[in-house]
Amino acid sequence: MLGEGLLKGLAETAKNFAGSFVSKERLITVQYPEERHPLPEASRNFPFLVYDGADWEAGLRCVACQICEKECPPKCIYIEKSKDKKPDYVGKMQIYPARFDIDISVCMSCQICVEVCPFEAIKMDTEFELATDDRFGGLLQDRKQLAKSNEYYHAIHPTEASEVDARLAEEKAKVEEKARAAAAAAAAKAAAPAAPAAPAATPSPAAPKEGEGSQPQ
């Protein structure tokens, strides 16, 4: 029948319109920004830097290796290495980023920086309300703005953050085990009895110099 599809569509709309007054499932819109839909765990927007502990600056996992800066396709990451070092998450002294900026007006949310980071230091955020009228300064985020705690990471991506924590704990245990084995080997070497000194070599008689010991003719 001509227009059958159109009538079916209108009937469905009318059913949902009337149904939305009695059934919450049929009401698929919310009064944003007062109400919000929960974001799916896999959603992502722009990157942020993860820190451990209470101090964002001391706890940044980033060691300024600059791999993400090199791999970022639109080149919107700017890093300057520190001159000094601080302990990383396993206590190893590491360089840290004295400057770490991301221009989110250029970032295309590809997540390549996250994938290439060997230190689990940069992850994708779900924050999307970042509009500003300051086109240049407002969209260039510095390391303080980018730094977010591991607890925040767990809140937005709980499954992924738990996997990362398990991986880091495993790596830390391996490093500690290696250090224990090295310390035990050094202690065993120090405690081993010293090898007896080799007897002093008997000096061989000096060869007579030419002319010495020869009978006068």
Ligand code: SF4
């Ligand atoms: S998400 Fe992609 S474009 Fe954005 S900073 Fe990371 S690598 Fe660069």
Ligand code: SF4
């Ligand atoms: S975020 Fe990761 S890849 Fe980028 S500089 Fe820091 S440690 Fe290196």
